[in-house]
Amino acid sequence: MPGPANGGVARKIFLIATEESGDRLGAHLMKVLRQRLGGAVRFEGVGGLSMAREGLKSLFPIEELSIIGFSAVVKQLPKVLRLIRQTAAAVLRAGPDILIIIDSPDFTHRVARRVRARDATIPIIDYVSPSVWAWRSSRARAMRTYVDHVLALLPFEPEAYRRLHGPPCTYVGHPLIEQLGSLRPGPEDQGRRNGIPPVLVVLPGSRRSEIRHHMAIFGDALERLQAQGNAFELILPTMLHLLEGVREGVKTWKVAPQIVVGEQERRTAFRIASAALAKSGTVTLELALAGVPMVAAYRAGAVEAWFVQRAITVQSVILANLVVGENVVPEFIQDACTADNLAGALGEVLSDSPMRQRQLAAFARMDGIMSTGNHPPSVRAADIVLATLRKSRRAG
Template identity: 70%
Template sequence: MTATSPVQRKIFLVATEESGDRLGASLMKVLRQRLGDAVRFEGVGGLSMAREGLVSLFPIEELSIMGFTAVARKLPMILARVRQTADAAVAAAPDILVIIDSPDFTHRVARQVRSRAPAIPIVDYVAPTVWAWRSGRARAMRRYVDHVLALLPFEPEAYRRLGGPPCTYIGHTLIEQIGALRPNPDEQRRRDAKPPVLLVLPGSRRSEIRHHMAVFGETLRLVREQGADFELVLPTMPHLLDEVREGAAAWRVQPRIALGEQEKKAAFRIAHAAFAKSGTVTLELALAGVPMIGAYRAGPVEMWIALTLAKTSSVILANLVLGENVVPEFMQRDATPDKLAAALRDVIGDTAQRRRQLEAFSRLDAVMATGSQPPSLRAAAIVLETLRGAPV
C-alpha cells in the first residue's frame, strides 16, 4: 500500500517595499518548515523573498516612489503592475493570496482578484492604519479581505469598532529583535558615560533625508552652542550613504556614520538619547530604552493631506502603542531649530521628561507581549487556517 503524498499548496504573496519583503521572507520560511516540499510560492517580492525561493514578477524597486506628486506621475506604470499582478494571481489559482503592507498597491490587487476569483482567500499582513486616517477603509475591506494580521496591539479593537474584517494581533517584528537592541553591561556603562551618545535619525527614504537634514543640522548646532556636549552618531543604510554624507557636510557638528543594520543596532545599545524622524524608528528606540524627540517635515501638499485626514493625537508610533504622548513631536512649521533644540536638551539631561519616557518605555514589553510564539509563527498559523481546504 503506497502512502499518499501531501497536498501541494500554492501561496501567492505580494510585497512591494523592503519592510514587507522581510516580513514575506520570514513567513515563507515558517510555511516551508510547516509544509516542507508541499508548498510552492509565486508573486511579487524583493531580495529577502528571493532568497526563500520566490521569483518576482518584476523588480519591486520600480515601485519605490514617495510623495503624492511623484506617485501621480508614475500612476500609469503602477496601475499596469497592479493589473499584471492580479492577472498572475488569478491565473495561478493559489490556495491563498497574502498581501503584505503597501495598501495603495496591494489592495488594488486584492480587489481585482476577489472580483474575478472570489474563491481565493485573502490575508492582509500588516493592518492598514484605518485608526489614523480614512477609517471607512475598514468596512470596505470586508468585501475583499478575509483576515488582517496586525503588528500593533490596539489594532484589532480598532478594526472591530470600525466594522472591518477579522483582525488578529500577531506582534511586531521588533519584538524578535529586543536582544539586539538592549545593552549588555559594558554597553550600559557607555550609555551612562560622558559625553553621552546622541543618535540622529533623519529618515529611511531619500525624500525624508532631503526634508530633514538641514533642520536637524541647525538644531544640533544650537544644542552644542548652548552648552550640551555629546558624541553624535548617525545610523543609515548603504543605499542612502551618499545623500546622508552630502546633507551632513554642511553641519557644524559632524556625526560618526553607523552603516548598515548591525552597526545601527550597536549604536542603539550605547545611545543615551535620540533625535529622530517620526516613524517606526521611534518604537525601535523606545524598545531599546532610548529617550528621544521626534520631528517630521514633508512637502506642503503631502503634509496638508496628511494633517487634514489624520485622526490620531500623535504620529509617533511609540506614543500610539503606549496610549500616551510621552515622546515630544514637532510637525512641519513646529519643527524649527529653536523648538527642537530646547526639547532635545531636555532628553539629554537628567530631567523629568527623560525619566517619564524611561518609565513609559519599561511598560512596552507587557503591552506588546504575544505569548510564547514569535510574530512569524503566529502569522503562518493564521495563513494556514485560512487556506482553501484547510486544515493542512
C-alpha cells in the same frame, strides 16, 4: 513533521510584498509555512531578495515600486497602474489556494480588490494593517469586502478594527520583539550609554526625500543644542544607498557627526545611545524598545503635508506613543518642526528631566504590552494562514 491538510496535494500560496520590510516578513512566513506543510507548498508572487532566498521568483523587481512622495506617485502613475493590473492578472492565472498581501496598501489593496471582484473563492489575508487608526478610517469597513483576515503588528490594532467595523484582525506581533538582544545594551554598552558626554543618535530618515526634508533643520537644531551648553557625541546611522545624500547634508552642519553605515552599526549606536532625534516612523518603536528617550519630528513636501494634515485623526502619529497609550515622546510635525523646538526638547531628553524619566518608565512597559507569549510573529501568522486555508471554499 505534519503533512499538508489536503491529502498530500501541494498548496499554492501567492504572496505580494513590494518593500524591503514586507519582503523580510514574507520570507519568515514562507519558511514557517513550508515547515508546517511538510514541504508540500508552492510559492508564487512578488517579493525581494529575502523571499527569493526562500524560493520565490518575483513577477517583477520590487525596486520598480520604490516611489516616495505624492508628486513622484503622480509622475509614475501609469507604470504603477500597469503593475497592479499585471499582478492581479497573475494571481487569477495562478488560481492560488490563498493570497497574502504584505504591507504597501496603496499597491496591494488595489490588487486584492481586483482579485476579489473576479474570483471570490480565493481567501485574502492582509499581513500588516494599513494605518486605519490614524487616517482614512473608512478603509477598515471597506476592507471587509476583499480581506478575510488582517494580521496586525501592533497590539492596539485589533480593537481599532472592531471599533471601525473592519474585517477580523489578530495581533501576531512585531518583528522587532524578536530582535531585542541586538537593540539593548550589554554591560559594556550600558557603561557607554551612561557615560560623559552622552551619545545622541540622529535619524533623519530612511528615504532620500526624507533626508532632503530633515537634514538642514536637524543640523540647525543640533547647533542650537550645543550653543545652549549641552555636550554630546553625535552619531548618524544610515544605509549605503543614502550615504551620498547624508554626506552632502552634513556639510552645512556646525556639529560634525560620526556617520556609520549598515544595520549592524545602527544597532550598535542604539545600544550606547542616551537619547535620539528621529524622523517619526517605525524607528520610534525601535528606539523605545531599546530604551532610548527621544524627540520625534517630521517634515514633508507642501502637497503631501496638505493631504496628511487633513487626514490624520489621532492625537499622535508616533508609534511608541500609540503602543504605550500616552504621549510621552514629543513630536514636532511640519510647521512645529523648527530648530528651536527640537533643540529645547532635546535638551530635556539629554538631561535627567521629568520628560526623560516619563519616557523611560513608559518604555519599560512595552515588553508586556507587545508580548506574543512563546510564539514568534511568523509562527502566529502562519497559524492564521493555515486556519484560513482549512476554512476556504477552495480547500479539498
